[in-house]
Amino acid sequence: MAILPEFALLTGALAFFALSLSKKLDAKQVSNTAVFLGIVTFICSLISFNQNVTVFNGCYQVDLYSQFFKLMISLGLVFVLIAGQNLKGIDISVRPEYYMFLFLSCLGLMSLVSSVELITLFVSLELSSFSLYLMVPMRDDRTGVRVQMEAGIKYILFGVLATGFMLYGMSYIFGLTGTTYINDIVPALKQVASQPAAFFAVVMVLSGFFFKLAIFPLHFWVPDVYQGASNETTGFVATIPKLGAVALLIRFVIMVPGDTQILVNLMIVLALCSMFYGNLIALVQTDVKRMLGYSGIAHAGFILLGLLTLNASGYATVMYYISGYVFMNIACYTVISNVSVDGENLAISDLNGLYKRQPMMAFLLAIGLFALAGIPPMVGFMGEFLLLAGALKQGYLILVILAAINAGIAIYYYLSVVKAAFTADPGDRADVEINGVTKFGSVALVLIIILMGAFPSKIIAFADTAVKTIM
Amino acid sequence: MDSLLINEGFPLLSFLVFFPLAGAVVLFFFSGEKFARLWTLAITIIEAIVSIQLLTGFDQATPKYQFAEAYSWIPQWNINYILGVDGISILLVLLSTLIMPLCVLASWKYIKTRVTQFMFCLLIMQVSMVGLFVALDFILFWVFWEFMLIPMYLLIAVWGGPRKEYASIKFFIYTMAGSVFLLVAILALYLKNGSFFIPDMMWQNYSTTFQVLVFLAFFLAFAIKVPMFPLHTWLPAAHVEAPTAGSVILASVLLKMGTYGMLRFCIPITPDATFMLAPYILWLSIAGIIYGGFTALAQSDMKKLIAYSSVGHMGFVTLGIFVLNTRGVEGSIIQMINHGVTTGALFLCVGLIYERTHSRELSVAQGCGKFMPWYATFLGLFCLSSFGFPGTNSFIGEFLILAGAFEFNKGLALAAIPGAVLAAAYMLRMLQKLLYGTPDNPDQSHLKDLSFREIVYLAPFAVFVFWIGLGPQPFIDLIHVSVTNLLDQLHSWQQVQGVAQVLLQ
Numbered sequence: 001m002a003i004l005p006e007f008a009l010l011t012g013a014l015a016f017f018a019l020s021l022s023k024k025l026d027a028k029q030v031s032n033t034a035v036f037l038g039i040v041t042f043i044c045s046l047i048s049f050n051q052n053v054t055v056f057n058g059c060y061q062v063d064l065y066s067q068f069f070k071l072m073i074s075l076g077l078v079f080v081l082i083a084g085q086n087l088k089g090i091d092i093s094v095r096p097e098y099y100m101f102l103f104l105s106c107l108g109l110m111s112l113v114s115s116v117e118l119i120t121l122f123v124s125l126e127l128s129s130f131s132l133y134l135m136v137p138m139r140d141d142r143t144g145v146r147v148q149m150e151a152g153i154k155y156i157l158f159g160v161l162a163t164g165f166m167l168y169g170m171s172y173i174f175g176l177t178g179t180t181y182i183n184d185i186v187p188a189l190k191q192v193a194s195q196p197a198a199f200f201a202v203v204m205v206l207s208g209f210f211f212k213l214a215i216f217p218l219h220f221w222v223p224d225v226y227q228g229a230s231n232e233t234t235g236f237v238a239t240i241p242k243l244g245a246v247a248l249l250i251r252f253v254i255m256v257p258g259d260t261q262i263l264v265n266l267m268i269v270l271a272l273c274s275m276f277y278g279n280l281i282a283l284v285q286t287d288v289k290r291m292l293g294y295s296g297i298a299h300a301g302f303i304l305l306g307l308l309t310l311n312a313s314g315y316a317t318v319m320y321y322i323s324g325y326v327f328m329n330i331a332c333y334t335v336i337s338n339v340s341v342d343g344e345n346l347a348i349s350d351l352n353g354l355y356k357r358q359p360m361m362a363f364l365l366a367i368g369l370f371a372l373a374g375i376p377p378m379v380g381f382m383g384e385f386l387l388l389a390g391a392l393k394q395g396y397l398i399l400v401i402l403a404a405i406n407a408g409i410a411i412y413y414y415l416s417v418v419k420a421a422f423t424a425d426p427g428d429r430a431d432v433e434i435n436g437v438t439k440f441g442s443v444a445l446v447l448i449i450i451l452m453g454a455f456p457s458k459i460i461a462f463a464d465t466a467v468k469t470i471m
Numbered sequence: 472m473d474s475l476l477i478n479e480g481f482p483l484l485s486f487l488v489f490f491p492l493a494g495a496v497v498l499f500f501f502s503g504e505k506f507a508r509l510w511t512l513a514i515t516i517i518e519a520i521v522s523i524q525l526l527t528g529f530d531q532a533t534p535k536y537q538f539a540e541a542y543s544w545i546p547q548w549n550i551n552y553i554l555g556v557d558g559i560s561i562l563l564v565l566l567s568t569l570i571m572p573l574c575v576l577a578s579w580k581y582i583k584t585r586v587t588q589f590m591f592c593l594l595i596m597q598v599s600m601v602g603l604f605v606a607l608d609f610i611l612f613w614v615f616w617e618f619m620l621i622p623m624y625l626l627i628a629v630w631g632g633p634r635k636e637y638a639s640i641k642f643f644i645y646t647m648a649g650s651v652f653l654l655v656a657i658l659a660l661y662l663k664n665g666s667f668f669i670p671d672m673m674w675q676n677y678s679t680t681f682q683v684l685v686f687l688a689f690f691l692a693f694a695i696k697v698p699m700f701p702l703h704t705w706l707p708a709a710h711v712e713a714p715t716a717g718s719v720i721l722a723s724v725l726l727k728m729g730t731y732g733m734l735r736f737c738i739p740i741t742p743d744a745t746f747m748l749a750p751y752i753l754w755l756s757i758a759g760i761i762y763g764g765f766t767a768l769a770q771s772d773m774k775k776l777i778a779y780s781s782v783g784h785m786g787f788v789t790l791g792i793f794v795l796n797t798r799g800v801e802g803s804i805i806q807m808i809n810h811g812v813t814t815g816a817l818f819l820c821v822g823l824i825y826e827r828t829h830s831r832e833l834s835v836a837q838g839c840g841k842f843m844p845w846y847a848t849f850l851g852l853f854c855l856s857s858f859g860f861p862g863t864n865s866f867i868g869e870f871l872i873l874a875g876a877f878e879f880n881k882g883l884a885l886a887a888i889p890g891a892v893l894a895a896a897y898m899l900r901m902l903q904k905l906l907y908g909t910p911d912n913p914d915q916s917h918l919k920d921l922s923f924r925e926i927v928y929l930a931p932f933a934v935f936v937f938w939i940g941l942g943p944q945p946f947i948d949l950i951h952v953s954v955t956n957l958l959d960q961l962h963s964w965q966q967v968q969g970v971a972q973v974l975l976q
Binding site: 313355359366370375376377381385386388389392393397400401404405407408411412415416418419422423424456457460461464 | 543544545546547548588610613614615617618620621624625629631635636639640643644647648651654655658661662
């Protein structure tokens with residue numbers, strides 16, 4: 001029962017493997033199967049929500065903390081699948097494989113958040129990463145410029161490099177403590193806290209997850225991968241893996257031994273660099289996905305703001321913020337996937353007059369972007385506000401002021417997209433048709449974004465309890 | 472906390488805040504244009520009628536927050552849902568509820584495309600306007616303050632004039648940029664007090680540096696909203712491009728949020744900084760009055776003219792606030808309402824001409840008075856009111872403010888006088904051109920006089936022009952206790968600080 005959602009994902013992946021063997025594929029059938037399996041996974045994670053067990057020789061822990069993330073991952077998966085129902089960017093012949101890797105990647109992420117042992121953790125991470133590496137070049141190549149290949153290669157090379165850092169750090173941890181179990185590592189590291197190697201090891205491991213989260217200076221892959229991958233793939237890459245990265249970042253930041261001031265200073269610098277770099281470069285983008293990519297770098301900087309408080313309420317806020325971030329971004333990618341006619345990338349001008357062509361998508365886009373920009377009462381505002389409050393409580397006044405300025409800069413590029421959708425003339429761009437499931441998904445997303453923002457206390461209280469169980 | 476609040480049985484304020492929201496949600500499901508108009512009119516009228524209860528139940532003898540409601544919202548951070556009105560906010564709440572049905576009526580034919588969405592935006596707008604004036608928790612205030620940008624942005628961006636993109640973005644960015652630091656100031660205050668409840672933050676012993684920094688953060692946000700010279704440049708653009716109802720809401724209610732913020736937050740939260748910086752702000756107000764007057768004199772676009780006149784009129788309001796005496800502050804609150812009534816009505820009048828001639832140029836509509844006697848009557852009245860003709864509402868407000876300014880500093884008051892003269896000059900110039908024109912007027916015989924609907928929505932403005940102008944006492948009674956309480960606390964604060972300084976020496 002405890003690992004029901006993982007089973008559901010595995011079953012889903014195997015089902016698509018079987019489907020990939022069939023010669024006659026019906027696009028609609030494939031996508032409906034995917035959405036159905038996604039919903040099944042969500043239900044499974046609801047069922048196993050309150051479980052609390054340790055399995056596989058203590059390598060795999062199912063507790064409040066992991067189940068919170070699993071719930072968010074599976075819910076996000078449902079919306080990603082709904083957003084990418086048409087899968088315009090992927091050729092029909094490889095769609096079953098595509099879905100198989102998508103489910104496998106989610107499986108990797110789910111086991112990642114449950115892993116409490118370094119080897120298990122590494123295997124889970126690679127399962128999720130390698131599935132992603134394969135999904136990127138699966139894009140249909142109509143233009144013949146093969147950008148997806150470039151993106152795929154970049155992704156895998158940078159990814160492997162980051163993994164290398166992380167493995168190196170893990171080897172140090174093992175060498176210092178003689179164990180791979182996180183529960184044993186924490187006290188053991190405290191004993192060797194005076195050695196710089198201990199600190200170095202943890203930072204190396206952290207950098208692997210900084211890569212996933214796309215924090216400056218490990219962000220290089222983001223713009224090219226976002227642009228090169230198909231819209232649906234980007235919608236996945238940009239959202240759900242961040243949940244896994246944040247879950248593990250929290251686990252490892254807790255671990256840091258000895259003088260934490262160096263780490264805090266490091267994170268302050270990285271946070272500021274990410275925010276300024278992401279926001280300033282996003283200002284001049286014309287490709288919507290690239291812009292969202294840079295905005296993602298800025299948001300990653302905000303997440304560091306919560307982590308560097310080094311206390312439970314900061315971590316809880318981060319959990320809340322990243323959950324909200326996933327839904328805000330999926331809202332934007334739902335629009336991108338549906339507005340794109342043939343699976344091609346969208347320039348901002350392609351959204352011109354969207355409110356005339358498809359009011360519902362325009363509304364969803366506005367809600368998603370305003371939420372990302374941090375306008376109340378959406379979830380982005382509440383998350384940003386709580387992160388700032390938490391950092392200020394720790395006395396980082398200058399950091400908070402600079403972060404607030406960044407929130408101001410960010411408004412401009414989000415607004416320029418909203419402006420295109422609401423004020424520009426559509427010209428000869430065609431109307432956008434959406435199906436019933438997408439409509440339902442859009443309404444659900446809008447409700448989630450607004451309700452999570454207006455009533456955050458339950459979620460934060462829950463995240464607080466969850467994070468205290470692992471501290 | 473409870474000692475400051477007076478509870479009533481029925482959650483009247485919550486009703487006023489969320490009733491339009493419920494109405495807006497209904498518009499999602501029924502999309503007929505006619506239905507949308509009637510439904511929104513019904514919602515806003517009910518809202519206006521219900522809000523009258525605020526008047527009947529309001530106790531004028533206490534400075535406490537009345538009709539209060541307090542619920543826990545985010546207990547981890549001590550953020551609460553607290554609402555209440557006092558003398559400072561009650562008139563502004565009533566202004567926002569009473570003006571909305573008139574805005575709906577004014578958009579009846581003016582808005583031809585996407586009527587449902589337009590009405591939706593109006594209702595959402597009302598939620599944030601009423602919410603902002605009754606919020607007593609700083610985060611709740613901030614939520615309404617920021618949220619309001621979205622419907623207003625859409626009102627300008629979707630239904631606006633030819634340069635709507637520029638105007639709407641400028642409006643949004645200006646306001647947002649100003650309020651970023653407001654948020655930091657709110658957080659800093661929270662860390663000092665451990666509470667977001669606004670009265671908890673007042674009259675606390677903060678260090679002077681802290682006060683000055685907080686004051687500047689507040690002031691930047693509010694001065695952009697007012698807007699004070701030299702931060703006013705978004706206003707003409709936004710006014711010119713916004714549809715009539717948008718201009719009316721912008722002029723009548725949104726600008727008041729800035730001055731409301733100064734009264735509600737700047738003075739009681741950072742009293743020392745207020746005393747320290749008031750002289751600069753007063754002269755900035757004078758600059759705004761004179762600058763607004765001269766610029767208005769040079770405009771040929773009627774909306775621009777009224778927009779610049781707003782800069783001048785709001786300069787009077789900030790002048791009244793920062794002379795920090797009873798006459799000045801009461802005058803500025805009355806003047807906030809006056810400006811809402813008069814300028815709102817003037818924008819409606821411009822909208823009426825625009826609907827007929829499709830231009831806002833003075834020269835195009837020149838000499839229309841002959842064919843539109845009803846219109847001429849109303850326009851004449853509102854123009855007189857705008858430059859403070861005795862017997863109209865603005866006279867009372869400006870008189871009180873100038874009296875307060877004389878009490879404070881004669882030079883200051885004298886410097887403001889040219890503003891009043893300029894107001895007469897630009898308003899009479901507009902009136903003369905529009906109604907009489909020159910012998911070579913364009914042929915205006917095709918112009919139709921006001922319809923019954925148009926008279927219906929202009930008449931209430933005229934009533935208030937005379938009511939406040941001839942019998943302002945009931946309005947002053949409403950605000951008097953709260954204002955004197957605020958100023959008494961301010962001056963006793965000053966004395967305490969003075970004594971402390973003497974003791975230290």
